[in-house]
Amino acid sequence: LPIQNREMGGQFSMHMWTSITVGFIFAFPFILWEIWKFISPALYEKERKYAVSFIIVSSFLFFVGVLFGYYLIAPLSVQFFASYIVSPEISNSIDIDSYISLMKTSAIASGLLFELPIIIFFLTKIGLVTPEFLRKYRKYTLVIVLIVAAIITPPDVLSQIIVTIPIMILYEASILISVLVVRSQEREKLNA
Incomplete structure (x- = not known):
């Protein structure tokens, strides 16, 4: 090139x-x-x-x-x-x-995108995001990620999947983090 x-x-x-x-x-x-x-x-x-x-x-x-x-x-x-x-x-x-x-x-952009679990942690902490919300919109997120992956990769399915998998893993990790934050907040309310 x-x-x-x-x-x-x-x-x-x-x-x-x-x-x-x-x-x-x-x-x-x-x-x-x-x-x-x-x-x-x-x-x-x-x-x-x-x-x-x-x-x-x-x-x-x-x-x-x-x-x-x-x-x-x-x-x-x-x-x-x-x-x-x-x-x-x-x-x-x-x-x-x-x-x-x-x-x-x-x-x-990829570095900032990989901050998604940290962002979800803080959004859950202040009550703007819940695990239910993230689970409900999981399929829409997958479609958006597939579209973005199709735009930024060559027109073959393998490249699109290679880009999509880590982003969806981050999304699933964000759901888990959100669940842990909500459980922690519920324990604090019970102990208070």
């Missing part, structure tokens, strides 16, 4: 933005720590003790998501878009900015 640069400062700009993106990825645990320090004054003492667990689990999920996006989603997307042609008279000459943008977007 030949990649070209058509701007004078294109490679320099690409190098700088890639460095910023990689810096963001590696600084993610520190960013989470800063966010935790910001919200921790509003939490009870027993909730503050989960800071280290929260940062470790969130960082782990984010890093796994980034690796998933970089090594699976991005290559599938590049393969599809680079080989897609409307007419044989039109050739694909991929610009470096477009290529790097696709790689960065795939990696960061």
Whole structure:
């Protein structure tokens, strides 16, 4: 796949933005720590003790998501878009900015998508989501995930399934986390 640069400062700009993106990825645990320090004054003492667990689990999920996006989603997307042609008279000459943008977007978006269990944990904690709600809309979620997987992967079923399975595993893990949060809240009410 030949990649070209058509701007004078294109490679320099690409190098700088890639460095910023990689810096963001590696600084993610520190960013989470800063966010935790910001919200921790509003939490009870027993909730503050989960800071280290929260940062470790969130960082782990984010890093796994980034690796998933970089090594699976991005290559599938590049393969599809680079080989897609409307007419044989039109050739694909991929610009470096477009290529790097696709790689960065795939990696960061997957990393953030893998934060789904953490998001569901907090949404359940504040009462916006229940396990019943998540179970009720499971089939709609599957359809949406299959559609998104069909868009970002080459037009073959195997690639679509490879992308869909981890996302649905995360969704099922989110349901389990929601159940555990609700049970914990019910125990606290009984003990109070």
